Amino acid sequence: MTTREVDMCRWLAYSGSPVSLEDLLFKPKNSLVVQSQHSKLGATTTNGDGFGVGWYGASARPGVFRSIEPAWNDRNLRELSALASSRRVFAHIRASTGSAVQQTNCHPFRYGNWLWMHNGVxxxxxxxxxxxxxAVEPTLFPEIEGSTDSEMLFFLALTFGLADDPPAAVARAVGLVEATARTHGIEFPVQMTVATTDGDTTWAFRYSSEGRSRSLFHSTDVSTLREQHPDNPVLHALSEDSRLVVSEPLGDLRGAWREVPESSVLTVHGDGEQLSDFAPIDPG
Structure with a gap:
């Protein structure tokens, strides 16, 4: 195996009516906490090198709770999840085979009102x-706290205008990585599913240089699920604009999940979704 820093992780991004963090992280059949020990689709079965949760409240700046404890073993996560609720939640469980296990390397990463999380390498x-x-904007560089490739990719996207045009900014960041890799003789440098949000819209990307990306799914609209499963009380408690984007499905409810295609970006705003092609842009 070649020496490299790898984050083979699992994540979820929720938006919609306020929901308890416990309902997202602990209660589903294949919840993120279950995946931290028994991932079905991940590159690693166990994701025990820390976790993080980001959520939005009354302020535009999101709260972040990150820990190097395994998600299944952190009592503070259980306590927080039972009491906190939010309309937009990012959650991430980490498996590292290279970069240090420390709080500053746990996702999601935050800058201003933005959150970012990554599965891949x-x-x-x-x-x-x-x-x-x-290549990072000099005024942004001091804000990098950790040592992961994921955080570096975030700050490259910020440098290339994440706040103005997220898909184009991420495309330029990925393009820069691939152009840099060529100068070092690296053939397939990018493997990623990425989610980012400004607190109002979520963008989820699935891409790899090799064309063999990690798994990514999004939920179908709630009204369709209610028709298919009229006796499921959980579905009736959710608002029409409730959406989930996940590394792997949280359960086996028929018709609940659609795979995000290879080389694409999913934009979720309110109850609307837009799926577009994604390709790197060489920043020149």
Missing amino acids: LTGFHAMKRDLAM
Whole structure:
């Protein structure tokens, strides 16, 4: 195996009516906490190298709780989840085979009103790290706290205008990584499913340089699920605009999940969804 920093993780992004964090993280049949020990579709079965939760309340700036404890073993997560609720939640469980297990390396990452989380790897990151760091906007660079490729990708996207045009900014960040990788003789540098939000809209990306991306799914609209499963009380408690984007389905409810296609970006705003092609842009 080549030496590289790898994050093979699981995540979920929720938006809609306020929901208890416990309902998202603990109660589903294949909840994120269950996946932290028994992932079905991940590159690793166990994701025990920390976790993080980001959520929005009254302020535009989201709250973030991150820990190096395994999600299944953290009493503070259980306590927080039972009491906190939010209209928009990002949650991430981490499996690292390279970068340090420390709080600053746990997702989601935050800058201002933005959250970001990633499943995958920038292959050859150790060799490319200086080149990529030099491309980050100088005023943003001091805000990088950890040592992961995921956080570096976030700050490259911020550099390329994440606040103005998220799909284009991520495309330019990925394009820069691939261009840098070529100068280092790295063939397939990018493997990613990424979610980011400004607190109002969520963008989810599925892409890899090799064309073999990690799994990604999104929920179908709630009204369709209610018709298919009229006796399910959970579905009747959700608002029409409730949506989930996940690394792997949280349960086996028939018709509940659709796979996000390879090389695409899913935009979720209110009860609307838009699926578009995604391709890197060489920033030149």
